Amino acid sequence: LSPHLKLFADDVAQHTAAIVGEQADPAYARRLESVGGRLLRIPEVDGHLDLKALLHRLGRDGGRDGLPMQSLLVEAGPGLATALLRQDLVDRFFLFVAPKLVGEGIPVLRDLGITRMADAQAFAEHTWETIEGDLLFRGYRRPV
Numbered sequence: 001l002s003p004h005l006k007l008f009a010d011d012v013a014q015h016t017a018a019i020v021g022e023q024a025d026p027a028y029a030r031r032l033e034s035v036g037g038r039l040l041r042i043p044e045v046d047g048h049l050d051l052k053a054l055l056h057r058l059g060r061d062g063g064r065d066g067l068p069m070q071s072l073l074v075e076a077g078p079g080l081a082t083a084l085l086r087q088d089l090v091d092r093f094f095l096f097v098a099p100k101l102v103g104e105g106i107p108v109l110r111d112l113g114i115t116r117m118a119d120a121q122a123f124a125e126h127t128w129e130t131i132e133g134d135l136l137f138r139g140y141r142r143p144v
C-alpha cells in the first residue's frame with residue numbers, strides 16, 4: 001500500500017496500525033509515525049506474514065494505545081480466509097449469501113487440504129439469519 005493513501009493520513013490514522021513484513025519499506029514507518037499511527041513488523045513464512053505470530057503480537061499490544069487486542073474482524077478474500085482456517089486461527093466464521101447467480105465467480109475459499117467429508121471443518125454452533133434479503137451464516141468453530 002502506498003504510504004500516501006488517506007488510510008495513513010485521515011482523522012483516524014492515529015489509531016491505524018500497518019502490519020508489514022520485517023523487510024518492509026521504511027517509508028511506512030515514517031508516514032505512520034508522523035500522524036501517530038503504528039507500524040508492526042511481523043516475521044514472514046513462505047513469502048507471507050506469519051499469521052500466528054501476528055495474532056500473538058496483536059494479543060500482546062496490538063490494540064489502541066498499545067493495549068492487548070481482544071477481538072479481530074478479518075474481512076478476507078479467499079487467500080487470507082483459507083490461510084487462517086488452515087492454521088485453525090478462526091473462532092467465528094461469517095458468510096453472506098446473496099440471491100444472485102454469477103457462474104463460477106470468485107471462490108470464498110481455496111484448498112483447505114480436505115479430501116473426505118468426514119474431515120470437513122465443522123462448527124460447534126451456527127445460526128442462519130435473513131438480512132435485507134441476504135442470508136447471513138454465523139458459525140462458531142468452538143463452543144461460545
Ligand SMILES: NC(=O)c1ccc[n+]([C@@H]2O[C@H](COP(=O)([O-])OP(=O)(O)OC[C@H]3O[C@@H](n4cnc5c(N)ncnc54)[C@H](OP(=O)(O)O)[C@@H]3O)[C@@H](O)[C@H]2O)c1
Nearest residue numbers: 047048049050051075076077078079080081082083084106
Ligand atoms: N468479503 C469479501 O467478499 C471479500 C473480501 C476481500 C476480498 N474479496 C475478493 O477476493 C478476491 C481476492 O482478494 P484479495 O487478494 O485482496 O484477498 P485475499 O485472497 O484474502 O488476499 C489478501 C491478502 O492476504 C495475504 N495472504 C494470502 N495468503 C496468505 C497466507 N497464506 N498467509 C498470510 N497472508 C496471506 C496476501 O498478502 P501477501 O501475498 O502479501 O502475503 C493478500 O494480499 C478479490 O476479487 C476480492 O474482491 C472478497
